[in-house]
Amino acid sequence: MKPKEIDREQLKAIIDRHRGKTWALIPLLQEIQETIGYIPPESIETVAEALNLFPSQVQGVITFYAGFSLEPKGKYVVRVCRGTACHVKGGRSILRLMRKELGLDEGETDPEYRFTLETVACLGACFLAPTMMVNRNYYGKLNPNKVTSVLAQYRKKKGES
Ligand code: FES
Structure with missing residues (x-):
């Protein structure tokens, strides 16, 4: 890279x-x-x-602070919850889909530094399970369609710096 x-x-x-x-x-x-x-x-x-x-x-x-990193990350850091509440509501399939959509494994960043994929123990929004965050924004009650449309939103922001 x-x-x-x-x-x-x-x-x-x-x-x-x-x-x-x-x-x-x-x-x-x-x-x-x-x-x-x-x-x-x-x-x-x-x-x-x-x-x-x-x-x-x-x-x-x-x-x-876990939010700070001394290594380059993507412009959009996607954090998928792997906590228990999310797990029982299908969090694992959300992570699988995210890996496929982004072509990244946990901890990886794409070569253009657009996206980084991470997992976290709990995002503190279990009532919205399964959940993920992109930078500071929360997304809950996820399903495959919702994941795809959230990602599309960020992919569209291409021109933005
Ligand atoms: S377990 Fe996923 S937000 Fe708490």
């Missing part, structure tokens, strides 16, 4: 917007994660310096 190119200007602009705001570490990291698709490890020092923190503090927060 070719290494992901980073828009350094964009990264710098995000960091500059939060400069001096020590309290804004998490929102800043969230913005980098969502815009770039991951937190480039080489940006940790710059983030720390901009927020008057130690690099180890920034690194600690990134490691603590």
